Amino acid sequence: MTSRNIIFLFPVILFFIITQSLFAQQAVFIKGADGSVLDEVEQNGGKYFEKGVEKDALTIFRNNGFNTLRLKLWHTPENEYNSLPNILNMAKRAKEKGFLLLLDIHYSDTWADPAHQQKPTAWEGLSFKTLSDSVYEYTKKVIEAFSKQNTPPDMVQIGNEISCGMLWDDGRICGSFINPKQWEQFGTLVKQGIRGVRDGANEGKEISIIIHFDNGGNNFGCQWFFDNLLAQDVDFDIIGLSFYPWWHGTLSDLAFNLNDLATRYQKDIIVVESAYPWTLDWGDNTNNIVGTEDQLLPGYPATVEGQKQFLRDILGIIRNTPENRGKGFVYWSPEWIPGHPGSPWENLALFDFQGEALESMKVFDENTAVPGHFMNKRTLQIFPSPFGDGTSIRFYLAQPEKVTISVVNILGGVCKNLFDGRLPAGGHEIHLNVETLVPGVYRIVLRTDTFVISAPAIKQ
Numbered sequence: 001m002t003s004r005n006i007i008f009l010f011p012v013i014l015f016f017i018i019t020q021s022l023f024a025q026q027a028v029f030i031k032g033a034d035g036s037v038l039d040e041v042e043q044n045g046g047k048y049f050e051k052g053v054e055k056d057a058l059t060i061f062r063n064n065g066f067n068t069l070r071l072k073l074w075h076t077p078e079n080e081y082n083s084l085p086n087i088l089n090m091a092k093r094a095k096e097k098g099f100l101l102l103l104d105i106h107y108s109d110t111w112a113d114p115a116h117q118q119k120p121t122a123w124e125g126l127s128f129k130t131l132s133d134s135v136y137e138y139t140k141k142v143i144e145a146f147s148k149q150n151t152p153p154d155m156v157q158i159g160n161e162i163s164c165g166m167l168w169d170d171g172r173i174c175g176s177f178i179n180p181k182q183w184e185q186f187g188t189l190v191k192q193g194i195r196g197v198r199d200g201a202n203e204g205k206e207i208s209i210i211i212h213f214d215n216g217g218n219n220f221g222c223q224w225f226f227d228n229l230l231a232q233d234v235d236f237d238i239i240g241l242s243f244y245p246w247w248h249g250t251l252s253d254l255a256f257n258l259n260d261l262a263t264r265y266q267k268d269i270i271v272v273e274s275a276y277p278w279t280l281d282w283g284d285n286t287n288n289i290v291g292t293e294d295q296l297l298p299g300y301p302a303t304v305e306g307q308k309q310f311l312r313d314i315l316g317i318i319r320n321t322p323e324n325r326g327k328g329f330v331y332w333s334p335e336w337i338p339g340h341p342g343s344p345w346e347n348l349a350l351f352d353f354q355g356e357a358l359e360s361m362k363v364f365d366e367n368t369a370v371p372g373h374f375m376n377k378r379t380l381q382i383f384p385s386p387f388g389d390g391t392s393i394r395f396y397l398a399q400p401e402k403v404t405i406s407v408v409n410i411l412g413g414v415c416k417n418l419f420d421g422r423l424p425a426g427g428h429e430i431h432l433n434v435e436t437l438v439p440g441v442y443r444i445v446l447r448t449d450t451f452v453i454s455a456p457a458i459k460q
Helices: 003-024 038-043 057-063 084-096 128-148 180-200 219-230 251-265 304-319 359-365
Strands: 030-034 068-073 100-105 155-158 208-213 238-243 268-274 326-332 381-383 390-397 401-408 414-423 426-433 440-447 452-459
Touching: 030 100, 030 268, 038 057, 038 084, 068 084, 068 326, 084 100, 084 128, 100 128, 128 180, 155 180, 180 208, 180 219, 208 219, 208 268, 219 238, 219 251, 219 452, 238 251, 251 268, 251 304, 251 452, 268 304, 304 326, 304 359, 390 401, 390 440, 390 452, 414 426
Parallel strands: 030 068, 030 326, 068 100, 100 155, 155 208, 208 238, 238 268, 268 326
Antiparallel strands: 381 390, 390 426, 401 414, 401 440, 440 452
């Protein structure tokens, strides 16, 4: 190696050493990009630009304040993308650029999410004992492979959006599968994955374990999930959340949930997936996931400026989580530009349709502060509780607001809308008719344009 190369590499190596040390001390705020589609876009002709100059997308991310790359791993995918050899190559690129690495193990041959947790074909038909052993051995070998090439992950997700479990049906925990046996099996599978990570790591290398719940705006669902998971003695480090407004609610929902989870569980939290549109136009012929005005948050238009403001506000909310528990944010698939291959995410990327970096990307290099109206402390009182056919609630409005009140179940589904109307500023007491609700555990949710509050409720 020439002296010139040594001089060139020194800043990258120094940055990597510093960030590793800071991360170990929980001082680094994660500003991440999920780059799992990047190599596929590149191999299909996609190119990226910053101020008109073609550059590696990872270089553009680093230039704009990103410090972490998240990569998803599938067990045996149909093509090379998201396979172990492919992700190992991406990990090399990430580490060479000085990124921290977040590895997202799906434990599937394809997408894993709350509606799909299909076992790898290689594991179909196994006994539960053999399945749980396979989770351990596979995870251990994966981490050993990363460690062997000197690109160990700094964080690992055991499963992706496992709100309803993983490796169905053995580890399924929703619907008719909500019972102690299923929770015990699910807990065992998660613990085997965690054990594999720790046993596969090089001596002295600490890898943080993330458990990923999909709905970052659903506080009741998060409580249900993490209460039951912790009851299985699962030892993990970080709560990971997805937050997509068109599915998961408002930024006030997210702020409320982060505040509660941080104080309730004393765990660090990272929003490991989120995004927002910069346009509603199309850049190719693939149908976009977000394409209509009713999917947008009030006050956040589908413009570059609207995307920028969303990023500022969500980063501020996370930074303002109590006890400094908000540890970071990862933007999902900012590189998925149109046509390389067809993209359903092109208007949610952080590049325009020609691959030019958007102005909104610069937010990751800012020191963001939380907008005050997200953090107002409000309470919702329910009496009596438990209740029979009716109950009353008390709450306070600092200003005139349109108010909706609903009852949701443990998975966040709306069971009954109780009130929808505009109310003046001041204290309010409203009687609610819940006669048609079946007995069970619910949550009453009060939502306005500027905040959301909720409280547990039991129907006898």
